Amino acid sequence: MTESDQTPHHGTPAGNTPADGSTLPASVADLLKRNVDGLVPAVVQDATSGQVLMMAWMNDEALHLTLTTGRGTYWSRSRNKLWMKGEESGHVQRVRTVRLDCDGDTLLVRVDQTGPACHLGSTSCFDTHLLFTDEDSGRAGDSAGTTHETAEEAAQ
Amino acid sequence: MTESDQTPHHGTPAGNTPADGSTLPASVADLLKRNVDGLVPAVVQDATSGQVLMMAWMNDEALHLTLTTGRGTYWSRSRNKLWMKGEESGHVQRVRTVRLDCDGDTLLVRVDQTGPACHLGSTSCFDTHLLFTDEDSGRAGDSAGTTHETAEEAAQ
Numbered sequence: 001m002t003e004s005d006q007t008p009h010h011g012t013p014a015g016n017t018p019a020d021g022s023t024l025p026a027s028v029a030d031l032l033k034r035n036v037d038g039l040v041p042a043v044v045q046d047a048t049s050g051q052v053l054m055m056a057w058m059n060d061e062a063l064h065l066t067l068t069t070g071r072g073t074y075w076s077r078s079r080n081k082l083w084m085k086g087e088e089s090g091h092v093q094r095v096r097t098v099r100l101d102c103d104g105d106t107l108l109v110r111v112d113q114t115g116p117a118c119h120l121g122s123t124s125c126f127d128t129h130l131l132f133t134d135e136d137s138g139r140a141g142d143s144a145g146t147t148h149e150t151a152e153e154a155a156q
Numbered sequence: 157m158t159e160s161d162q163t164p165h166h167g168t169p170a171g172n173t174p175a176d177g178s179t180l181p182a183s184v185a186d187l188l189k190r191n192v193d194g195l196v197p198a199v200v201q202d203a204t205s206g207q208v209l210m211m212a213w214m215n216d217e218a219l220h221l222t223l224t225t226g227r228g229t230y231w232s233r234s235r236n237k238l239w240m241k242g243e244e245s246g247h248v249q250r251v252r253t254v255r256l257d258c259d260g261d262t263l264l265v266r267v268d269q270t271g272p273a274c275h276l277g278s279t280s281c282f283d284t285h286l287l288f289t290d291e292d293s294g295r296a297g298d299s300a301g302t303t304h305e306t307a308e309e310a311a312q
Contacts, residue, residue, distance in 0.1 A: 028287055043199050043208055050206025052199055055262040067288045098288035101281040102274055106211040108282040118258055125257040126264040131184055132223045132254035 024064040032060070033105040039075055042107040044117065047096040053117035054125040056085075058107060063098075070095045072111055091115035180220040188216070189261040195231055198263040200273065203252040209273035210281040212241075214263060219254075226251045228267055247271035 023029070034040055039057040046053055056074040058066065062082055065073040072085040072093030086092030093111035100107055118125040179185070190196055195213040202209055212230040214222065218238055221229040228241040228249030242248030249267035256263055274281040 031285060041197055041211065043211060045208055052201055052208065052264050055197065055199060055257065063287075070290060094290075095288065096290045097286065099282040100285035100287055101211065102276050102278070102284045103281070104285075106281075107287075108208050120258050122258070125259070125262075126255040128258045129187060129256035129260075130253065131219075131256055131263075132251065134226060134250075134252045 024060045024067075028063070028067070028100075029060060031100055031104045032063075033103060034059075035105075037077070039077070040105060040107055042074065042109050044072060044093065044109045044111055046113055046117075046123075047110040048112070051124055052126060053111070053113055053123070063107070066095055066109065067098060072109060085117075086114060089115070089119070091117065093117075180216045180223075184219070184223070184256075185216060187256055187260045188219075189259060190215075191261075193233070195233070196261060196263055198230065198265050200228060200249065200265045200267060200269075202269055202273075202279075203266040204268070207280055208282060209267070209269055209279070219263070222251055222265065223254060228265060241273075242270060245271070245275075247273065249273075 032040055038059050040059075040063070042056050042058050044053045044056065045051065056072075057077055058073075059075045059082075062073045062075045065071070065082070065084070069084075072095055074083055074085060075081075076083050084092070092114050093109075094114075096110045096112065098107060098109050113123075116123055118127065120128065122128065188196055194215050196215075196219070198212050198214050200209045200212065201207065212228075213233055214229075215231045215238075218229045218231045221227070221238070221240070225240075228251055230239055230241060231237075232239050240248070248270050249265075250270075252266045252268065254263060254265050269279075272279050274283065276284065278284065
């Protein structure tokens with residue numbers, strides 16, 4: 001998660017819709033299975049490299065803004081506010097595709113990421129902790145994001 | 157999510173550790189930031205293609221089993237049980253790497269997936285609903301998972 005560069009965008013409580021009519025279309029809203037806080041997890045993936053960059057949360061308004069502005073916008077659970085990714089840091093996300101999974105409870109957002117996605121300066125938020133690696137794995141597809149990682153624990 | 161092929165593996169409540177001593181090492185457990193149900197979301201990605209296949213949830217025991225058996229194992233929130241992915245369907249996941257994000261609250265599991273990951277028969281659970289696409293996007297990296305998708309809504 002990268003909630004460190006968030007700034008207030010709207011003050012609408014999670015799951016609520018704004019009063020100005022700019023709501024998520026019913027054809028999308030009806031597909032969503034939200035958690036008890038009105039949120040859906042959003043997996044964010046680099047559209048070019050395929051690297052998974054971060055995971056964040058969206059309420060209806062964050063999804064609506066993402067779909068209509070083409071900029072990755074999320075709900076900060078820690079600050080209880082909407083935040084457009086990169087609003088302060090400049091590390092914005094141009095959205096290429098947004099998909100919803102078969103159960104309607106997880107989003108996949110493929111983006112062009114400007115700068116590092118992680119507030120720690122790494123390309124991906126998943127560069128921090130490597131918990132497990134299969135030592136037999138020498139596959140080409142296993143190269144993404146391994147540059148700066150630290151093997152915290154090989155539990156096997 | 158693909159909770160349709162889950163079967164009981166252990167009956168341990170979410171977040172609890174088994175009594176046989178086969179617990180998650182403290183060096184890993186101490187890094188985890190679990191939700192109120194003791195769970196952490198796990199993004200599952202194909203290790204070769206980079207395609208995001210599904211999102212599921214792990215408690216400590218599911219993570220421990222994943223790390224020690226090398227098979228993707230999750231906590232089913234709907235059935236309140238552990239399930240090894242593919243236990244019934246045969247669509248198992250050989251785990252290549254497991255990473256934890258900077259905040260300790262999301263896992264990324266890269267796997268060799270046998271058969272389709274989605275219980276609907278698709279390669280990915282995210283093949284079902286395309287909510288948004290940037291029509292200017294003709295990038296090579298945007299090709300994964302587009303074969304069977306349906307444009308449910310272009311909200312922009």
